[in-house]
Amino acid sequence: MSAQEAISVYTNLTDLYSSLGTSLNHAERWDNLAEEFEKRFGKKPTYIARAPGRVNLIGEHIDYALFGVLPAAIERDILIACAPRDVPPSSPTAEAHHAPGSVIAENLHPKYTRQIFAPTPKNIDNEVHIEGWHLDIPQQLRWENYVKAGYYGVLDEHFTGGAALPIPVDLLVTGSVPAGSGLSSSAAMVVASTLAFLAINGKLEGTEKVAKGELVKMSMENEKRVGVNKWTKPPPSCPCLPPSYTSPSTPPLTASPTPLPGGAVLVCAHSLKVSDKALTAKRGYNLRVVETLVGARALAVALGIPLDPREKITYREVVGRLANETDVGKGGAGMNVDALMEVLARVIASVEQLKPPGSTDPEFGATMEEMVALSGLSKEEFHEVYMSWVEVDATHFKLYKRAKHVYSEALRVLQFRKLCLDTAAAPADDNLAVLKQLGNLMNESQTSCADDFECSCEELDLLTRLAREAGAYGSRLTVTNTWALRLGAGWGGCTVSLVPEAEVDSFIKKVSETYPPYKGLTGEALSEVIFATRPSTGACGACLFILFSSSCLLRSRPFCPLYPSFFPFVPLPSHCRVKILTIW
Template sequence: MSAQEAIPVFTNLTDLYASLGTSLNHAERWNNLAEEFEKRFGKQPTYIARAPGRVNLIGEHIDYALFGVLPAAIERDILIAVAPRDVPPSSPTAETHHAPGSVIAENLHPKYTRQVFAPAPKAKPANVDDEVHVEGWHLEIPQELRWENYVKAGYYGVLEEHFTGAAVHPIPVDLLVTGSVPAGSGLSSSAAMVVASTLAFLAINGKLEGADKVAKGELVKMSMENEKRVGVNSGGMDQAASVMSVPSSVLYITFYPSLTASPTPLPPGAVLVCAHSLKVSDKALTAKRGYNLRVVETLVGARALARSLNIPVGTREKITLREVVGRLVEEADVGKGGAGMSADALAEVLERVRGAVEALKPPGGTEANEFGATLEEMVRLSGLGEAEFREVYLSWVEVDATHFKLYKRAKHVYSEALRVLQFRKLCLDTAAAPAAEGADGVAVLKQLGQLMNDSQTSCADDFECSCEELDELTRLAREAGAYGSRLTGAGWGGCTVSLVPEAEVASFIKKVSETYAPYKGLEGEALSEVIFATRPSTGACVYKFD
């Protein structure tokens, strides 16, 4: 898939709805948004920008180790209707909504209030000639997880990319947001919000059409940077899945030696079912013992493993587990813009490296202490002095632990990376031999399901990013007839994803909803908010009104 592909701009609703999938009544949602926009702002929108959430089928906590993952866009999405706002020349610019580039933002959800904000050109240095154009913008974006901050983040990226140094200011706009991606579920509602916001401001300022139109790859990069402005660092998986996905396929996203994405057709006969555990993990509160700690453990594990394999590592280099296997086989031309080893070659190396990971078990380690290394042992395994170690691995992140489980984390990363490649190969082989139906087709789906189950086991036992609720929900999903079920997203709460026979989706959802205790009493729309079917959907797009 080329990152140079244009972002789809639809002018025909039939074509638009046909591209989005079948599980939601898309026409009703889009029409309702347009009608509500007209009620609130007295005009029809000029564009509706759409960005889907994503579900990661397999490949958890390995993207920051630079291994490939297999997410898919889901049908649930963020929609933003937008139109220019006329501001008479005589309007007092001291009022925010009259200022150049001002935004009046509303949300269909009644708990969110109207927000009004405007960017301001950065003050020009005194020694700069008046003929020189604006060289930057200021737009206050508190690092708080509030809906309007994601809108601002998308806007700021467009300002910096397309209006820095420009003689023309962005136009004032009105916008209305709605979404069907459950927040805090691990389905990347935040990334979808930033992508949709970025896309809406690009569209309304004429950056999606003409010779200089923004391509998919550019939108991914912009959205990654934009999301950092609300304090969320990302390796690009969420944004790439939201922008570059195609229907009926998962997206194989690799990060080394560069970010690439290619569709992998999912075999027919199964549907994805997402189920929220209703356990919400606050990353900000748990990061020191959760996400941040895992990042440090995998990085230190990579250095320690490299040393055991006599692979040179720079003193201040934070080598990743993916780079270790590349250097192990002297991967050609990676530092010179090369594509790196093939997927088949990488799978072979991952098979070989399994035994080498045993070197990360601390001396005298037993199952009882789960192979945890003390800080002193970890420093020794790294080959650095304590001051150097703290500077390289602990000066930029807060962690809270007495023992660091380098062996178990590396074991998960390498086994999970191999499962991703095996899952992808099964899908590609099936697509190359489409006659495999009936019993053969079911056999393939069962193999894919087993890889998902093995992933869940590894996430729970080796990476320890599951929780009681996710363990219970995946168990109930398998008992209800899923081929496979696993957590998706960072874990410690959030959603599961299950591969379910197409003909049994309704009965599957009924069984799970009746057996998972936190769903007791939920029905109708409330139930469909926490457990729902989806097919891999198309990526971000825009509808242009006449």
């Protein structure tokens, strides 16, 4: 399983970017970062860590129901150049940049200022030996806090309770993922930071190699430290593997690639609609979590599935129990994809039982009293299990519509994946029919998100319609962190469209001319909000949790060739031949 493998090592950017190059001159970026690092710090970078942004092709708001989703790392990324800093033994440790493990962090973007910080040892019960570290990370969405978050996980995992001290480091950050676009620039910053600190401290080579899954787990925990609180029960293996029954004890870090058919690329477009998260949480994401969890319990009760009194069953677990699925957490194999697809098709009809008896509400919303009755719990038990830990603002709860979306979307993910795999296994031929089918599934997903899960908005609905009119096979909203209990997760952000490769330029031109918020945007300003990409190296639409689908680390060597089919040969500086370590 890839999660258990050590981070892979390559020796050139060709393998990293493969046939990418649709929107960026990668060589120029790497060259500029390496040269700027040397100008600022007076030495060459030892490593460059990379983590891409991500886009979710299909599978929205079903991961916390424990169904698989299909994300892809995109071409745009965060890069962190770094090198150890020599600190003479006589240096005064009272100065932050002389302290053990101190960090001098700079950002190529001129609006971000230099930051200097250092962790401090934390003693427990006044014992002499170090039990941990303290690193001040204010709950503010500042760029350096994402760097600190990545660092803290490394300190906590590798420098607790021992005599070794972390190495002082200099680092320089740059990024091409548009901030605030819903393409996970902040998560990319955290995972690149985690990777950089592991590398500088020798945790990726030799006898202390960190496995891919360990890096993912660590990065997940690290992101919590900047206020992103993950869902309390990890989702199962997401895209590309048959979703399987998952319990808290089941290792969820499994993934396999799902190649997209040739002839099309992805185009990401920012709606420029930013959800007011402080206002929408109680009526948006938080409410959907409650509706999804309660709906699963209500459906289990209606279908006669035995439940523990305080069990928070998920929609995926309902399916597993209906099919007498062997518990993979206890060594069972679980259902194969075909069996799961067949059960999903049957269960979709069962969600009719979530309509409140005698309801005349066309939206099929249950009152609080009706919802408690459907759950089979007492009012007190219901509140403790489902309402005591989250704030929601609603008088009616649309259990039926949310269940309809979750099950139909879970089936669409498997259908999408099957089409991709069947096409990859078949003789090379015209992929037009398959691309149209994939596009139809994306369009159906958007309709379900808008009508049944109600996580879209007017801007996203308009942008996806204009994308189809401009020639996309399919277009839908994309949410990168639905499983993270952060305020928002929808109701704004980006769309992703599947577009004929030969028509990308004309497609972008048409959308930019017809989508009102893009009026007047040209050049770099336009490319920040709408751009083409291919699934980034190592991801191929594959990674658990949507998070960390492809990250890599590059270590200095003499020189690096580029992929000649998409851009001319432009060598990096002599010190920048690279060693590449990728997660997926």
